[in-house]
Amino acid sequence: MAFRASLRFAAKSSSIAGRTTMTTTTTTTQHARFLSQAAAMPTTPSPASHAQIQRDASLPNPDPAADSASAALVREHAPFMVATYSRPAPVFIKGEGSYLWDLENRKYLDLTAGIAVNSLGHCDPEFAKLIAQQAQTLVHASNLYYNPWTGALSKLLVEKTLESGGMHDAAAVFVCNSGSEANEAGIKFARKVGKVLDPSGSKTEIVSFRNAFHGRTMGSLSATPNPKYQAPFAPMVPGFRVGRYNDIAALDELVTEKTCGVLVEPIQGEGGVQVASDEFLIALAERCRAVGAVLLYDEIQCGMSRTGQLWAHSHLPASAHPDILTTAKALGNGFPIGATIVNAHVAEKIKVGDHGTTFGGNPVACRLAHYIVSRLADPALQADVVAKGKVFEAGFAALKDKYPELIAETRGKGLILGLQLTEDPTPIVTAARERGMLVITAGTNTLRFVPSLTITDAEIQEGLKILDDAIQTTRV
Numbered sequence: 001m002a003f004r005a006s007l008r009f010a011a012k013s014s015s016i017a018g019r020t021t022m023t024t025t026t027t028t029t030q031h032a033r034f035l036s037q038a039a040a041m042p043t044t045p046s047p048a049s050h051a052q053i054q055r056d057a058s059l060p061n062p063d064p065a066a067d068s069a070s071a072a073l074v075r076e077h078a079p080f081m082v083a084t085y086s087r088p089a090p091v092f093i094k095g096e097g098s099y100l101w102d103l104e105n106r107k108y109l110d111l112t113a114g115i116a117v118n119s120l121g122h123c124d125p126e127f128a129k130l131i132a133q134q135a136q137t138l139v140h141a142s143n144l145y146y147n148p149w150t151g152a153l154s155k156l157l158v159e160k161t162l163e164s165g166g167m168h169d170a171a172a173v174f175v176c177n178s179g180s181e182a183n184e185a186g187i188k189f190a191r192k193v194g195k196v197l198d199p200s201g202s203k204t205e206i207v208s209f210r211n212a213f214h215g216r217t218m219g220s221l222s223a224t225p226n227p228k229y230q231a232p233f234a235p236m237v238p239g240f241r242v243g244r245y246n247d248i249a250a251l252d253e254l255v256t257e258k259t260c261g262v263l264v265e266p267i268q269g270e271g272g273v274q275v276a277s278d279e280f281l282i283a284l285a286e287r288c289r290a291v292g293a294v295l296l297y298d299e300i301q302c303g304m305s306r307t308g309q310l311w312a313h314s315h316l317p318a319s320a321h322p323d324i325l326t327t328a329k330a331l332g333n334g335f336p337i338g339a340t341i342v343n344a345h346v347a348e349k350i351k352v353g354d355h356g357t358t359f360g361g362n363p364v365a366c367r368l369a370h371y372i373v374s375r376l377a378d379p380a381l382q383a384d385v386v387a388k389g390k391v392f393e394a395g396f397a398a399l400k401d402k403y404p405e406l407i408a409e410t411r412g413k414g415l416i417l418g419l420q421l422t423e424d425p426t427p428i429v430t431a432a433r434e435r436g437m438l439v440i441t442a443g444t445n446t447l448r449f450v451p452s453l454t455i456t457d458a459e460i461q462e463g464l465k466i467l468d469d470a471i472q473t474t475r476v
């Protein structure tokens, strides 16, 4: 805390003294370049910027100002980047555990973990060591050949899945590069199963659910029924139907003999941390089995021990286990990788040449994921996730008591949690960031908390305090 306070003080002093000077030693050439750019900027604040300076002085982490090194960097780079994201001002240059640092050397408690990605925290030392080791050994030789790590990861994923109590018949894995690709493979595999079961070609429909998010490639996007994401790219892939999440009564009409696959998140992340009821997933699985449809669980965000069990569905009876299970995000802790786990019913219908990828399953990604799966499948870590989730929930309950008009409900499990607000959370997100904490939104007016699974109780308390301060500020 003392270190953090001193960093904040340093950052604040520098911004007061002209908002252009980096306060601590940075060694990279890039920093040096931005220091010189920044130094070339006017250092006498204009009268208009005095108010800004005073405001900034009252904040631990004011967003970098227009004359900062960060702003200079963004001005230089942004024109060359396709504008698919709207980003806040800080430029992150370093991470360690649950913290990130920006170009002005401001420190942030990161409750986003790169959107449920950095489950072991930023720059886990062993992870960093393994990247270097494998980079010096073998990076890529293509899927045309065997390497030691694609198979080792596949085997470990199957073994740990079986041990977890989830997907009791997990048998084989297709390794790719991202969540969208993992779902894309799942959708293709479901179509192939449908073709094998019904060669007439009429068993091709894929069902997904409202508020789902399955990715941005055309197949996974077609299963993501959000007009904001789909409309600019219409028409979607044909043969996709949409149902209502947790609506058991509608399943018979929704999932029919024409259905080859049903894709569902046991917990919808982007959709606002909406949890599927056990009854719904059990009924859905039963309906899939009745019509011979493949059941696909997308655990890209909610899986990999984020709920305190390896898979969010691990507690369900075997009858509700999926035929296909997709994972990504935390599987690589920040290194791009995705995986599609299948049972024998699916695997035996996929033939050589049916699907492929140049980079998927490369030795670097797979060696890292092998280490990550070993760490995240640890029951002690999982018990910790449950305990930490309770710390968050207790804090949220106190905040709900304090701000009953603002906080409608708390949702989620373990360390995938949502605070349903009654208003747009954006001002709270901004106020939290300017107090040194990153949090993201989801769904409609939901604040989403998906921190590193290694976050400590003290860090959670720090986050709850900042959240309280941020909410308080937006009340006046």
Ligand SMILES: Cc1ncc(COP(=O)(O)O)c(C=O)c1O
Pocket: 115, 178, 179, 180, 181, 183, 213, 214, 215, 216, 265, 269, 270, 298, 299, 300, 301, 302, 328, 329
């Ligand atoms: C549940 C779920 N599925 C799929 C995806 C897509 O993953 P990616 O962005 O790696 O393609 C995401 C990403 O947020 C996700 O949360």
